[in-house]
Amino acid sequence: MTSLFTLVFLASIVWFFVARRKDKKVNGKITKNTWYILILTTVSFILVGFTAPKADTVAEYTKQKKSAAKTSSSIKESSKVTSSKQSSSKTENKYDFSKIKFNMTMDQVISAIGKQPTDKSDYELYYDDDDFDFNDGKLIGSSVKSVQDKIDNKFKAESSSRKKEEANKSSQKSQAQYFGTRSVEYVQKHPAAYNSGKINNGMEYMYMIDKGSYLVRYDTDDGYTNVYSYDGNSENKLGYALYTGRTIFNQPATKKYYYIGGK
Numbered sequence: 001m002t003s004l005f006t007l008v009f010l011a012s013i014v015w016f017f018v019a020r021r022k023d024k025k026v027n028g029k030i031t032k033n034t035w036y037i038l039i040l041t042t043v044s045f046i047l048v049g050f051t052a053p054k055a056d057t058v059a060e061y062t063k064q065k066k067s068a069a070k071t072s073s074s075i076k077e078s079s080k081v082t083s084s085k086q087s088s089s090k091t092e093n094k095y096d097f098s099k100i101k102f103n104m105t106m107d108q109v110i111s112a113i114g115k116q117p118t119d120k121s122d123y124e125l126y127y128d129d130d131d132f133d134f135n136d137g138k139l140i141g142s143s144v145k146s147v148q149d150k151i152d153n154k155f156k157a158e159s160s161s162r163k164k165e166e167a168n169k170s171s172q173k174s175q176a177q178y179f180g181t182r183s184v185e186y187v188q189k190h191p192a193a194y195n196s197g198k199i200n201n202g203m204e205y206m207y208m209i210d211k212g213s214y215l216v217r218y219d220t221d222d223g224y225t226n227v228y229s230y231d232g233n234s235e236n237k238l239g240y241a242l243y244t245g246r247t248i249f250n251q252p253a254t255k256k257y258y259y260i261g262g263k
Helices: 001-025 032-051 057-096 106-113 145-178 184-188
Strands: 124-127 130-135 138-142 197-198 202-210 213-220 224-230 241-246
Touching: 001 032, 032 130, 106 124, 138 145, 145 202, 145 224, 145 241
Parallel strands: none
Antiparallel strands: 124 130, 130 138, 197 202, 202 213, 213 224, 224 241
């Protein structure tokens, strides 16, 4: 309605000026009809003002429109999430992934699930929307959260184990160097700490650095000392060679210095 009154208002303004010009040219004055056109213009202007929407009404309309759009978007997003959860739930109910472990082969994964994959390649197995990734024939990742959590925990455990092993090796090397540079005289004076025994080509000494963990020192007749790790295995197999050096036979004499006088 506002648009109609606005159109009438604009048309009447044009009509009024055209009529007034014609009156002056023909009659030399403005006629009644021209004044009626002006009245029509004024009335249409007033009606435009009355029928125009209020500012707060426009703002409220805009707000409602935005709110409706936001609600619609939220409903769509919620629908997507719900659909995804339902799909995942259906997959988990359809297949049993609980027996799958890190580093399994493709055949082992298929056997653990108990069903053939819906699709596969040289590096992946697919069970509907879920996939299992392989490298060198071994399982390394999966879109199934429970399986991926197992893989992540396995990686963390192996990383922690490697760090601990490296720290132990570093500690063992330091202790092996200390053990290997002790003189024969010093070692033989401490039988409680160093067990000794005769071997074919020299002497053997053993030192326990931790429960189930030892250092074995061989002093051979050719004047060399070798220190190895040993874990107490029943085959008496030695581990890593941790130190090699010339045998020190006597404890170096302790030098004493005396100062006389002076400040």
